[in-house]
Amino acid sequence: MSSGIDADIALDAAVVLSLGVARLAGAGAGLAGRGAEALAARAAGRAxxxxxxxxxxxxxxxxxxxAVERNARIDALAETRSKLGADVALPAAIGLDERSAAELTAWCAATDAVLDEAERHLSEHLAAQVSAQIFAVPAEGLETDTGQGAPPPRADDVREHLERIMAxxxxxxxxxxxxAVxxxxxxxxxxxxxxxxxxxxQEVRLRIQDANRRTRGRRDEERRLAAERDAAEQAVAERRYVLxxxxxxxxxxxxxxxxxxETLTxxxxxxxxTKGAWPDHSVRMRVDDAAHVRASMVRERPAESEDDRRLDVEREEEWCSAFESARERLAAAGIRSDVGWRLEPGVRELPVSASARQTRGRVGQRERSRERHK
Structure with a gap:
């Protein structure tokens, strides 16, 4: 990159946390009140x-x-309840906006016990369903004297044992x-x-263990994917904040x-x-993952004289000064920047923007075409 600046940027913890609060609660973008207080306290040196x-x-x-995790668990259990046709009570999901941390924490603690109980009832309902299907017709083997001296198993005992395992x-x-179970x-x-x-x-026990292992694996995978989605959404929020x-x-x-x-997404x-007083100059800036910023001044048309080149240096000096002023404003907003590379004004000839080169190329083609047809 010529005639430009390359800097690493980092968000203050107050900004990162506040963006997370705003995003999870569905609130508008921007700093939450306490995040703003943390930035102000940092600026004032009040540790x-x-x-x-x-x-x-x-x-x-x-x-x-x-709270988001509990809401997701409620949704998952509601889906299971619907599939099983069970009459099991579930708590309502909590709205997250304008809830204090104390309210959310208390709700989570109370909801955990209710969800554990609901899951137990759903498992018992499933066990009763399977048991009813198996014992709907009296089994011929159960409670039938084999004549070999070995006592036959009692159907009621077997059914009770099966339901206990199936639960x-x-x-x-x-x-x-x-x-399979x-x-x-x-x-x-x-x-x-x-x-x-x-x-x-015993075979039923083994198949249940295998099914539960797979189910817990899916739960872990769903949590992992949810964490990835959360991290991606946070990255978008941070990038948007920087922009x-x-x-x-x-x-x-x-x-x-x-x-x-595309920046809108x-x-x-x-x-x-650009500036109104800059008809021939602009600065192209790019933010990568809210962690890196590159900026480069370009010309909108090629320099044609020494006066143009002197003007380039003036514009570069003006831009460098503005960048330093912007860094101070960004620091107040919780965005720290560390310049790793800088090209001083006048060191290189300013590059011409791609759009200007394309326009110049089209003009040249038209001129050559006119020459051929004279």
Missing amino acids: EARAAALAEVETHERALRE RLLPDATEAERL AEAARLLADAATAAEAEGVL DSITTAFEDLGYEVQAGF AEDGSVTL
Whole structure:
């Protein structure tokens, strides 16, 4: 990059936490009150006040994340309840906006016990369903004297034992996993002795263990994917915050900030800075992942004289001064910047913007075409 600046940027913890609070709660973008207090305290050098404000924001964000997890669990259990056709009460999901950390934490603690109980009831409902299917018709093997001296298993005892084992099956096991367990349990119908029945029940235990292992694996994977989505959403929020802060800082300094269409989705972090007194110059700036910023001054048409080149140096000096002023404004907004590379004014000839080169190329083609047709 010629005639430009390359800097690493980092967001203050107050900004990061506050963006998380605003995003999780569905509130508008920007700093939450305590985050703003933390930044102000940092600027004033009041360490204790800053620590207290940060701790409050961090507590609020943590409470929001835990509430989001409980809401997701409620949704998952409601889906399982619908699939099983069970009549099991579930708590309502909590609204996150304008809830204090204390309210969210208390709700999570109370809800955990209710959700554990609901999951237990769903497992028992599933166990009763499978047991009812197996014992709907009296089994021929159970309670039938084999004449071999071994006492036959009692149907009531076997059914009670089966339901107790089946209740361990997690309610959100897949349909295929439930069928595999049920297939093993149906073998009880042919068990002629207590030993055979116990062998079948042991197979049921093993299949339940396998189903539960897979189910917990899926839960872990869902949590991992949810964490990835959360991190991606946070990254977008941070990038948006940096772009908005840069836009505000340079607009306050008299620049016009133009963003490409893609910037509206935070997919592209490029902006162009112009001024009314700069007909031939602009600054192209790009923010990468809210962690790096590159800026380069360009010409909108090629320099044609020494006066143009002297003007280039003046514009570069003006831009460098503006960048330092913008850094101070960004620091006040919680965005620290460390310049790693800078090209001083006048060291190199300013590059010509791509759009200007394309326009110049089209003009040249038209001129050559006219020459050929003379």
